[in-house]
Amino acid sequence: MTQTPLVEQSRHDDILVLTIQNPPVNAFSPGVPEGLKAGLSAAAADEGIAAVVIIGGGRTFVAGADIKTFGLPREQAPDLRGTVQQLDAFPKPTVAALHGTALGGGLELALACAYRVAVPGARLGLPEVKLGVLPGAGGTGRLPRVVGVQKALDMMLSGTPIPATEARELGLVDELIEGDLLEGAVAFARRVAGQRPIPRVSERSVQGATPELFAAAREAIQKSHRGQLSPALIVDLVELAATRPFEEGWQAEAQKFMEARESPQSRGLRHIFFAERESAKIPGLGKDTPLLNIRAVGVIGAGTMGGGIAMNFLNAGLPVTIVETSQEALDRGLSVLRRNYESSAKKGRLTLDEVERRMALLTPTLEMTDLGGADLIIEAVFEDMAVKKALFTRLDGLARDSAILATNTSTLDVNEIAAVTSRPEQVIGLHFFSPANVMKLLEIVRAEKTSDTVLATCMALARRIGKVGVVVGVCDGFVGNRMVHRYGEEARRLVEEGASPEAVDAAMNALGLPMGPFQMTDMAGLDIGYAIRVHRAQQRGEPEPDGWLDRIVKTGRKGQKTGGGIYDYDDTRRPRPNADMQALIEAYRAEKGVTPRTVSADEITRRLTGTLINEGARILDEGIAQRAGDIDVIYVYGYGFPAYRGGPMHSAGEQGLQRVVEDLKQYGHTPAPLLERLAREGKTFADFDRERARG
Ligand code: 3HC
Secondary structure (H helix, E strand, O other), rough: OOOOOOEEEEOOEEEEEEEEEEOOOOEEEEEHHHHHHHHHHHHHHHOOOOOOEEEEOOOOOOOEOHHHHOOOOHHHOOHHHHHHHHHHHHOOEEEEEEOOEEHHHHHHHHHHOOOOOOOOEEEEEOOOHHOOOOOOOHHHHHHHHHHHHHHHHHHHHOOEEEEEEHHHHOOOOOOOOOOOOOHHEEEHHHHHOOOOOOOHHHHOOOOOHHHHHHHHHHHHHHOOOOOOOOHHHHHHHHHEEEEEEHHHHHHHHHHHHHHHOOOOOHHHHHHHHHHHHHOOOOOOOOOOOOOOOOOEEEEEEEHHHHHHHHHHHHHHHOEEEEEEOOOHHHHHHHHHHHHHHHHHEEEOOOOHHHHHHHHHHEEEEOOOOHHHHHHHHOOOOOOHHHHHHHHHHHHHHHHHOOEEEEEOOOOOHHHHHHHHHOHHHEEEEEEEEOOOOOOOOOEEEEEOOOHHHHHHHHHHHHHOOOOOEEEEEOOOOOHHHHHHHHHHHHHHHHHOOEEEEEHHHHHHHHHHOOOOHHHHHHOOOHHHHHHHHHHHHHHHOOOOOOOOOHHHHOOOOOOHOOOEOOOOOOOOOOOEOHHHHHHHHHHHHHHHHOOOOOOHHHHHHHHHHHHHHHHHHHHHHHOOOOOHHHHEEEHHHOOOOOHHOOOHHHHHHOOOOHHHHHHHHHHOOOOOHHHHHHHHOOOOOOHHHHHHOOO
């Protein structure tokens, strides 16, 4: 029998087993369809073969089409659809044996088989929407025929896989195999080998379709996937599947898949997919770097930040000792933490037993010395260098020798903090984003002396607590906040020139950010930014800041926490313009002799993204970020930049760097030298990442 290296054929008496061997996730890469087709043809021709089993070698079944081939012309892309067609028409029973994750094209392959069996721990899903595409190998037609329209839409629009146990209940899996999957699948295949007619999903009818259901789905995606292309295409295709013959949907799906695949949105989402995985790799840090065992964590400060940080570890089953300076603050922190858990329980995300289990892992204390047993101590105290230095001196004396000492500072120099300890190699910055139990980003600040082991341990820990950890270097604001400061400055300038805060926010909302710069400022608290500006001015020997926003702070309005800031807020926390603040801004302009002009939404978005890109380029040039992709990951996961735009640095490439340079110059900024160079050479930041990776 012919074999290709990516698909092994093995005979188990009258059953032919085709094992896909394309590590790490058995993606449908070039060579896989050829191997499967060859195996199927061999099985069809051999009278001694009664049925075929398709299984994945290694840790998983097929995790989908090979995303790396999405840039290829259609003719060169691996022929997933052809393989699916061959399976659907196959004259002998076929059984897909699933373990790990059967995703996207992997599940579509399985759906084209006559039967599906799975280990109970397997997960099945169509996550294409997360990459800005849609199931393109029969998934939109077949899944509704098996699980019904509503469930199929839920799965395709959320992209979230379901456990095999649920798939069994839905009839998506025919049998759960408790023991060895291959053995169970072969036995199953033998049992069904004589069954005729061979069941084919494409011949089933679709259950549960009503016009109201599609109308509701279309309305729902306006909210859940605002501005995105592929969810709407998915709904259209499922409707087609429900109302027209299978073949018609199958043809339409191919066309829509290509439309989505070629869209800038899919390019953006694919960029983020790979950038996120790339960001986990640290040049020069080998896979064999020894890791420290983190069994217990200490958190200093039970305020919003400290409490949120603690929750991450409790959620991951790690005991946490949390320290405060007064019983009152400790009690308050604990009750907020409990309330957070109870509200998750109310929403059905957690059982009450689980709430208690997590709370039981928490040890509140007023004694710093109780941190002596912790393997990692994170401080989330007041942002002041003297306070932090005193704290780290103390921690150095009481923490166990191997403990990692981490600061959650967002602006201070981690080298300076590390220098007060006798173990600077064990000091690191772990910059969580508020709310710390929700936001996925963790900036991992590598100080000059941080050891490889400590860095690698923190990266692994980030993954363990479900965060995306990105390594950054030491500078004021690290990556995210340094960029956001520039962005805030430019937003304030836009208002000074004549734009209203609402117009600035609306332009960024239209770009896909859930919050514009002023909505964000009001939420974070106006006094926070003000304190930073005062601090900077003092450091630089400049006069006290006195912009229009500073004047708003001085009226006592500090944002949402005081009921209003730049905007007023009603009970639903929706911002409404405030007439006094508008008057304050107008008076400010008049005082500065500015004649307000009309600023278009296009100018707002270009200037604001331009400043992000420009500062990003400086950060990259200084080596504070390792890659442009890392900056994109930070901005998407920490600041709500829409993933379908791929983050600011990727979006620069979509616009063309030359245009970004021209915009910056037009609005009075000096383009970063790196940005200018890349623009001159006709390159993108992705080219820069490749250049840097090559060394
Ligand atoms: N294509 C190409 N490479 C892939 C891939 C895919 N579908 N899925 C994963 N990889 C790569 C990753 O980039 C990573 O590479 P690296 O080691 O060089 O960084 C490696 O495989 C391992 O991936 P993870 O680090 O993500 O491993 P995990 O174990 O954490 O997760 C996973 C495994 C759940 C399979 C996760 O990788 C994942 O969600 N993959 C994407 C699945 C997906 O979206 N499938 C649909 C593709 S679109 C499609 O099928 C279209 C069709 O309908 C026509």
